[in-house]
Amino acid sequence: MEPVTATQLKNIPALKEVPLEQLDWLLTHSEERWVPEGEPLFKAGDPVVTTTIVISGKVRISATINGHYRELAELNDDSITGWLPFSRVKNAMGTGLCLKDTRVISCHADILKKEIEQHYELTEALVHIMTSRVRDNTNFQQQNEKMMALGKLSAGLAHELNNPVAAITRSATALYDNIRHLPDIFRQMSAICLSEKEAGVLVDQLLQMQAGRPEKAQGMLELSDKTMELEDWLDTKDITQLEIAEVLAEYDQDKEVLDKFCQQFPPQHLPVIFSWIHSALVANRMVTDLQLSAKRIADLVGSVKSYTYMDQEPDKQFIDIHTGISNTLAMLNFKIRRGNIEVVEQYDTTLPKIKALPGELNQVWTNLVDNAIDAMEVNKKGRLEIATTKDRQYVHVTITDDGPGIPADIQSRIFEPFFTTKEIGKGTGLGLDVVMQIVQRHQGVVKQVSVPGKTIFTVSFPIENN
Template sequence: MEAITALQLKQIPALEEVPAAQLQWLIDASEDKLLAEGDFLFRTGDPIVATMIVMTGKVRMSASVNGHYREIAELNDGSITGWLPFSRAKNALGNGTCIKETRVLICPAEKIKASTAQHYELTEALVHIMTSRVRENTSMQQQNEKMMALGKLSAGLAHELNNPVAAIVRSAAGLSDNIRGIPEIFKQMAAMQLTSEQATVIVDQLNVIQAGEPEKPFSLMELSDREEAIETWLESKGVTQYETAAILAAYGVTTTDLATFSDQLPAAQLAVIFDWIQRALVANRMVKDMLLSARSIADLVSAVKSYTYMDQATDMQFIDIHTGLHNTLTLLDYKLRKGNVEVVTRFDTTLPRIKALAGELNQVWTNLIDNAIDAMETHQKGQLEITTTQDRQCIHVLISDDGIGIPEENRSRVFEPFFTTKEIGKGTGLGLDMVSQIINRHRGSVKLIPAPGKTIFRISFPVENN
């Protein structure tokens, strides 16, 4: 191999301003290494003790996240990695695998540290690479944090939408079957040649039954007893339709009601009449179920629109903080129920509005509530408390949980970028950093308040004059 020259290093954009003499020193202080395809430049956990410059070739950086292979980056000609001045990285977070023959210049960190004063421009260039790397990693981690939050919300939203959608599909299918039977029952009713008075009695009774539907469903035991009594009464009249007994019982009809009704009609016609009533009641219930399900979907869509403020301006507006809290709880409702979490809200609805970017505050509520749910996951139950109060010129929001808590030695670090106590793949350590940044932009403050058996975050906002 021909020796690497200072001129070659100057072709690397990050080193083009470094004097040739300093680059020659770097070459002389380094090991010139040729790696074959498949070789590792470094492995996960290796100590970072050298600066590495990829002269030619390609290195793929990858890591295992929750047991799944994940690519992090690729190093190509001119890429500089490994130890950099003032970097706090201690160990490699992934594997660096050569995917073709790769030539690398490797300079021990101790040599660069010892010559910092003599090689100012070289040190400056390496520091610039380090700051750029931190900025890129931070941006990527923030994006990952947002995507993780979005994924959690999407999963919960999909589950919440699935239930009403399934109910609508089920009711629509049942209603379709019900409608297909209408021509036959119409023919039977027409053949009975009912008088106007008899028809009026039947329609009036149907209206009475529909209007008398109980607001609260009966218990299973009470409903079973009612069904059995009505089924026995119907059988005594020659009507053998279990579906009719079930729907009449659900609507709160008693055998006394049925006896009063049947006394006004010929016994031979009761089977057809009750079949028609049963179909009408079932159709009415299915339509109600579809309306309730559609309303649930509409409420969820409305919560999403309010949560993202997609229909409103992106500048600061005077908002009611309770709206965002309610919407966030709605979108996280599935995860709350899955974690068996009881939600207790103590909202002071008389609080004045605050000037804020509502979409950003919703990110704050999402991070804090989601962290609280995760903290209670170990106990498979818990209580989430959200309180809003005003103290002189500040509005406070307190979010507390009775989960596993934060160890005392970690409490001072919870707002540090990249610090996390969660397992790999569950957190990036930027959630609370993002919370802190957003609250600072709103001229507020966020604090972790020690309390026995609880983790409490207090977010405070100054009251603006409207």
């Protein structure tokens, strides 16, 4: 096999402007190796300490992200990878598997660092490769961050929608069964031939029952005791449909009041009368549940529309900052409830409106709230405080969690691109970088203070710009 020459390296597009003597120097201080097909050129997590040039071969770089195997890049002939000047990469993000026999040369970073000033064109070429790699990685990670955020929001929204949808399905089925029995109940009611006075008493009683349904549902124990008490009372009236007791208990009916009502009808008519009352109350309950569930779905759809600012111009506009925060909490409500987190909101309703890109600000609230929820996960519960205030110059939003806090030795790095303390697959390290970029585009600032048991992020926007 012929040795690699400086002329051969100069034919690599990224190195075409580098003088031959500098490429000769690079070859002199590099090691060559062959990696057979199926073997890794490097593994995820390996220290990045060499600049590697693929002379020939093919390498697929892949990693497991969010539990799924994904290809990150592919290296072919003349590709340059590994350590590059001014790069912050410390460890390989993925595993580079050789898809065919691969020939590479590698120069240790320590050697390149010592000679950067003496080999200007070589350094310039490597820096250009580094900036291109950062741009490509940033675009990839930002897209991945958006997909992760979308996945979290869609999963939470699906769970939020599941409850009202299930309630609608359940209520619709029960209402259908109830309607099927109406002809038989009508026949029974017709057979007892109520007088006009009796019909008036019955209708008035039903309306009172419907109006008296408690707004707040009773506790299971209280409802069970009430049901058993009314079952015993129905038994004294020779009414065998014990399911009637459950509905009467739900509508918080008192047996003394029911006794007075019953005194106005012949005892033999009571089973038919209470069967009709039961059917009417069940129908009323089902319709009410359908209304509440439909309203919940409408509210969620409204929150999504407002969160994404659909049907609105993608330009800065004056917005109430609280609307975006509220919509964000609605989007993350399932995750908040799953994390057993208490949310405390303290808003200054006199805040001036902010001129902003509302969709971008919602990304800020989503990232900060989501990070706070993740931080409190280790406690199996938490307290999330969101407050808004203002002073003469700024509008402030503070988001506080009672998680374990950010270690002091990494607090200065949390806004760095790709820096993350989360497990592999849980974070890209771009969440806070995105927050910083968006806030700065709005002429604002973001700060954090963290001690064990308390972390506060404060986002501030100047009033004079609005």
